Amino acid sequence: MSPRLLALIPSAVALNLAIGFVVNQLGLPLYLDTVGTVIASALAGPVAGAITGIVSQTVRSLYEGFIWFPFAAVQVLIALLAGFAALRGGFRSVPRSLAWGLVVGALAGALSAVISWFVFKGVTATGVTAVTILLTRLGLTTPQAVTVSSLGTDLLDKTIVFLLAGAVLRALPERVLGRYPWARRALAR
Amino acid sequence: MTPRAGLAARAHPFTLFVVVAGAAALAFIVPAPAGPLALYALTAVLALITGNAGAVARAALVCLPLWVLLALLHGVGGSFDPRSLTVSREGLAAAAAQGARLGAVATASLVLFAAFDPSRFLDAVAERGWSFHAAYLVVATLQAAPRFRRRAAAILEAQRARGLRTGRGVAGRVRALVPLTAPLVLGMLTEADDRAMALEMRGLGARVARTPLAPPPRRAGDRIARWAIGALVVAGIAWRLLA
Numbered sequence: 091m092s093p094r095l096l097a098l099i100p101s102a103v104a105l106n107l108a109i110g111f112v113v114n115q116l117g118l119p120l121y122l123d124t125v126g127t128v129i130a131s132a133l134a135g136p137v138a139g140a141i142t143g144i145v146s147q148t149v150r151s152l153y154e155g156f157i158w159f160p161f162a163a164v165q166v167l168i169a170l171l172a173g174f175a176a177l178r179g180g181f182r183s184v185p186r187s188l189a190w191g192l193v194v195g196a197l198a199g200a201l202s203a204v205i206s207w208f209v210f211k212g213v214t215a216t217g218v219t220a221v222t223i224l225l226t227r228l229g230l231t232t233p234q235a236v237t238v239s240s241l242g243t244d245l246l247d248k249t250i251v252f253l254l255a256g257a258v259l260r261a262l263p264e265r266v267l268g269r270y271p272w273a274r275r276a277l278a279r
Numbered sequence: 280m281t282p283r284a285g286l287a288a289r290a291h292p293f294t295l296f297v298v299v300a301g302a303a304a305l306a307f308i309v310p311a312p313a314g315p316l317a318l319y320a321l322t323a324v325l326a327l328i329t330g331n332a333g334a335v336a337r338a339a340l341v342c343l344p345l346w347v348l349l350a351l352l353h354g355v356g357g358s359f360d361p362r363s364l365t366v367s368r369e370g371l372a373a374a375a376a377q378g379a380r381l382g383a384v385a386t387a388s389l390v391l392f393a394a395f396d397p398s399r400f401l402d403a404v405a406e407r408g409w410s411f412h413a414a415y416l417v418v419a420t421l422q423a424a425p426r427f428r429r430r431a432a433a434i435l436e437a438q439r440a441r442g443l444r445t446g447r448g449v450a451g452r453v454r455a456l457v458p459l460t461a462p463l464v465l466g467m468l469t470e471a472d473d474r475a476m477a478l479e480m481r482g483l484g485a486r487v488a489r490t491p492l493a494p495p496p497r498r499a500g501d502r503i504a505r506w507a508i509g510a511l512v513v514a515g516i517a518w519r520l521l522a
Contacts, residue, residue, distance in 0.1 A: 094475040103416075156299055211352075
């Protein structure tokens with residue numbers, strides 16, 4: 091691993107964790123804990139993003155317990171898809187970021203639902219589980235409710251993550267983008 | 280650090296990771312609901328004995344909302360009408376088992392975090408000749424995380440002082456994310472440049488084995504604990520397959 095990558099990844103992981111603080115301060119009902127993962131993928135490729143995702147989940151597990159570690163698989167999936175989006179110029183404009191965010195949100199939500207049901211029996215973050223309980227009271231079976239709540243939450247969350255990552259990447263100065271070959275492709279420049 | 284807390288802190292860094300992995304594996308191997316409940320009790324007692332009462336309490340706090348939600352999701356049935364609510368014994372047993380699994384894993388991992396010493400961990404990795412880069416990533420992140428959090432707080436304060444309004448409904452707060460995140464990312468990239476240069480100058484790209492300054496001692500107790508946990512997991516799997 092090159093020193094540049096080795097220096098970028100811890101900062102991207104710290105960004106994932108710091109965004110959580112910003113989201114809490116703003117009182118938003120979102121996670122946005124994959125912004126660093128998506129930006130790392132867009133700047134340095136999907137491998138850098140996947141490592142960022144795994145390290146993020148490992149460090150979060152050290153702080154809060156390894157119960158959340160299975161969600162590292164979702165981080166890896168998002169990193170790979172963000173890398174693919176970068177190859178296709180997915181961060182070039184707002185509509186492109188929106189479209190890729192929806193695609194990634196749907197796939198990440200599907201994987202989250204599987205992990206939530208098989209590992210956590212449907213109980214994960216408080217907000218998502220509250221929606222799951224609400225849906226079961228409306229007559230859905232528990233697996234159906236877990237799927238709907240995971241998909242809904244991730245669609246919204248990952249769409250905002252991709253819109254935010256796209257806006258930040260487009261705002262970066264040319265001299266910074268020049269150091270990361272993937273960034274130019276991500277912005278189709 | 281109290282002398283008892285030192286017991287976990289003195290253990291080889293890898294032993295603590297094996298304990299967490301073993302607890303996670305056993306939580307799903309032992310038959311529910313009695314197995315996970317007994318495992319959680321055992322983990323909590325071991326943590327208390329080794330002077331980690333704080334980790335037990337923190338794990339319980341992390342798990343408390345999950346326990347309540349598990350009981351509501353699996354143990355209580357019916358619609359929105361309070362008269363239609365029913366309580367299922369099987370559901371509550373399943374919720375208790377899942378709650379105990381989460382409790383056992385959270386307690387073991389928070390004991391690990393309380394005893395985790397990044398420099399000892401790096402020395403242990405270097406001594407084994409394992410990937411220094413992977414260990415460095417975890418340790419560098421642990422050091423960077425509080426710094427980024429402080430920076431995020433400073434940016435939030437500065438942007439509010441410049442007139443950024445962060446309280447105008449959900450849409451307004453989402454829009455406020457860009458002026459708050461962009462300086463964080465720019466700072467992240469500047470820091471990555473500086474750090475890359477420093478790492479290069481310290482020979483991190485060199486493909487030679489590193490010499491640890493003070494590797495943690497390899498005690499027989501650590502080896503026995505690691506092998507015992509491994510054997511317990513294998514025996515548990517074999518028992519569940521054959522039973």
